[in-house]
Amino acid sequence: MPARATKFCRGLALATATAASLLASVSPVGAAKPATRQFGDWIATCDNTLSCSVVEANSIFAPFRLEITREAGASQGPVLKLQVSAALWPSESARQFTVSTPGRLKSSLTFVVTNAAGFAISPRNGAAAIRFIHTLAASPSALLPAGQTLPQNTADAGFSVSLAGLRRALRWVDEHQGRQDASTALAAVGSRRDFTVVRQLPWIRSAASVSQSDLPATPARLRASVAQGCDPFPEGANALVARLSAHIYLWAIPCMDGAYNRGYRAVLADARGRGVRSAGIGLGEHQKSLAGLIFNPGFDAAHMTLKSRVMDRALADCGEYAAFVWTGRAFEEAWDAAAVPCEGLDISWWPTLRRARLIGAPANYLATFSGTEQAWMPATTADR
Secondary structure, rough: OOHHHHHHHHHHHHHHHHHHHHHHHHOOOOOOEEEEEEEOOOEEEOOOOOOOEEEEOOOOOOOEEEEEEEEEOOOOOOOOEEEHHHHOOOOOOOOOEEEEOOOOOOOOOEEEEEOOOOOEEEOOOOOHHHHOOOOOOHHEEEEEOOOOOOOOOOOOOOOOEEEHHHHHHHHHHHHHHHOOEEOOOOOOOOOOOOOOEEEOOOEEEEOOOOOOOOOOOOHHHEEEEHHHOOOOOOOOOOOEEEEEEOOOOEEHHHHHHOOOEEEEEEEOOOOOOOOEEEEEOOEEEEEHHOOOOOEOOEEEOOEEEEEEEOOOOOOOOOOEEEEEEEEOOOEEEEEEEEEEEOOOHHHHHOOOEEOOEEEEEOOOEEEEEEEOOOEEEEEEOOOO
16 A cells, blocks of 8 residues: 555544544443442542532521532533521522622622522523632632622621531532543633533333222231341331332331331232332432331332432431332332431431433433422423
8 A cells, every 4th residue: 555545544544533532522322330438527429420529418408508519511501509597598589689799709699589488599501600619619617698688797607608618518529420630620620621421310111000999908927028127116007008019019117126127028919919029229329228118118100110218317308219210020229319427307308319310101201309309390302
């Protein structure tokens, strides 16, 4: 082959490899391993799609609560969510307010009020939000509000958000998302381009919804065999039963009784309790350490979803909430939110470790959180 042709082929091969590398860097790939870590007063978490968050967790009675979230992908800017206690909330008619950073370095960000419960978010303005976050990370100790009608003695009353550990938490997020040393990083800022990899959101196809009317009573023999080694319960203690198909039932038998948690051992069997086998529920990492039980369970028949929620203490500021979808053959984990250790986080602020899309009739759904419950919301056309 002539030298010129050889050179051309080598150049073409190099260009093709480079293009493939760039395409891989922005195309969805397999699920990431969820991770969470605490830095000072902040908890940093990245889920299975590399969507990450840092949330301040200093006190359950904190008058402010700040969370910074960011999806994977070079085009995704951070979003800040702020909750303000009722005593400090601007007037009911206020639709937005501004928060300013303390200290010598000044920056401010406008938040838009989303509901009357004291929640507000920053619009998805990447450049402004990143500047604000950079200033926050360099600030000494506190974030103070500069809203319209907040009390003048706010600082004197000690109403602030602790920034201890924030910079380290943001750097951890940058590293997990592959943004370290990029110009779009939140803490580990550099000059390189952002080629953050987008992770594929898993799809789970649920089995068809089945009527839950006229469910059978728990067979005594099934209860006795499944409850071996469990705490003693009154004979009539309610089991959870759900019809998964004409011949398969979920039986969850009470097994552990605590002050604010009841654990159940889950199996599959027919209506008479025959053919018993493990339900094979792949519990979240925290619940796996709790004897393989599900806790305070509920069953959403419309979406064929089993929910398990464990509280680690009476304040209900820590624990794990997981949801599992019946596919017709097995339960697959679709949602996992956890707050460990106990640092004052209300359940609606628990970081998400795993999420998925649900495929089923009549629509597709995304796992989300509504109040104190995991719920399914219809997926928009853009989400599908």
